[in-house]
Amino acid sequence: NAGVTQTPKFQVLKTGQSMTLQCAQDMNHEYMSWYRQDPGMGLRLIHYSVGAGITDQGEVPNGYNVSRSTTEDFPLRLLSAAPSQTSVYFCASRSRGETQYFGPGTRLLVL
Amino acid sequence: GENVEQHPSTLSVQEGDSAVIKCTYSDSASNYFPWYKQELGKRPQLIIDIRSNVGEKKDQRIAVTLNKTAKHFSLHITETQPEDSAVYFCAASMGIRNNDMRFGAGTRLTVKP
Numbered sequence: 001n002a003g004v005t006q007t008p009k010f011q012v013l014k015t016g017q018s019m020t021l022q023c024a025q026d027m028n029h030e031y032m033s034w035y036r037q038d039p040g041m042g043l044r045l046i047h048y049s050v051g052a053g054i055t056d057q058g059e060v061p062n063g064y065n066v067s068r069s070t071t072e073d074f075p076l077r078l079l080s081a082a083p084s085q086t087s088v089y090f091c092a093s094r095s096r097g098e099t100q101y102f103g104p105g106t107r108l109l110v111l
Numbered sequence: 112g113e114n115v116e117q118h119p120s121t122l123s124v125q126e127g128d129s130a131v132i133k134c135t136y137s138d139s140a141s142n143y144f145p146w147y148k149q150e151l152g153k154r155p156q157l158i159i160d161i162r163s164n165v166g167e168k169k170d171q172r173i174a175v176t177l178n179k180t181a182k183h184f185s186l187h188i189t190e191t192q193p194e195d196s197a198v199y200f201c202a203a204s205m206g207i208r209n210n211d212m213r214f215g216a217g218t219r220l221t222v223k224p
Contacts, residue, residue: 031210040120042200042214043155050210058211059112090154098143098204100212102154 002026004103006091012109013081021076021106023091029101031094032074033058034066036087037105043090049074081110113138115203117215125223130191132218134201135183141203144184146175149198149217158199159186191222 007022025032033048045058049068063085065077074093078085091103114137124130136144145160161168161175161184168175172191177184188195198219204212 033210033212035214040216042117042216043202045211045213048210056210059213094210098145098160099157100145102156104154 004091004093004101006089006103006106008106009104010107010109012111013078014111015082017081018077018079019081021078021089021091021108023074023076023103024072025074025091025093025101025103026072027093027095027101028071029093029095030071031096032068033092033100034064034074034076035090035092036060036085037090038087046076046089081108083110086110112211113141113203113205113213115201115213115215117201117218119218120216121219121221123221123223124191126191126193128191130186130188130195130220130222132186132199132201132220133183134185134203134215135181136203136213137182138203138205139179139182140205143204144175144177145202145212146186147200147202147214149200151197155200188220191220193222193224196220196222 004025034046035043044060047066049055089106092100094100117134142163147155148158149155172189174187198217201215
């Protein structure tokens with residue numbers, strides 16, 4: 001049972017490039033979320049999903065897309081990276097209980 | 112949407128002293144309030160949580176209190192130890208069927224030996 005996994009661990013992008021941050025969980029959790037963490041600002045919700053095929057916007061969705069084609073996977077897409085998207089990204093999942101389990105994070109640097 | 116404010120942003124205590132971190136929330140519909148601990152370079156991990164039908168919850172040296180009327184909740188750590196040093200986050204959400212969880216900005220706790 002690997003829990004919540006994220007790839008890559010670290011990524012450097014140039015402004016305007018696109019990329020996908022991968023998130024997977026093997027706990028059969030219905031609920032999955034993406035957060036970004038910036039110094040002094042805590043964790044801010046980007047997008048979330050309450051089940052396969054269902055996604056919704058969180059607090060800071062602009063510049064990011066998500067999809068949920070399977071229960072296990074919840075990728076986050078940056079269509080045209082900007083320096084303001086430099087951050088640490090955490091994926092999280094939970095079952096119908098409320099305890100969220102976080103992945104190890106992806107550190108993204110946009111130049 | 113929900114807005115969560117957390118104070119203080121930094122807190123330094125001597126080993127053995129108590130530490131208190133406070134949070135306020137804006138949406139009276141919020142009913143689930145977790146606290147997370149994040150060590151440097153690691154992922155946030157749940158340390159304790161409380162639901163709106165409970166006023167206080169304890170787990171060994173950690174306790175959380177909730178005042179629904181005033182819309183604030185607090186984390187209390189007693190007999191602090193150097194390994195308690197970390198960043199602590201409070202959060203609020205509307206429970207099981209709502210995945211929109213909002214976090215406070217965090218408190219960096221330093222426990223001096």
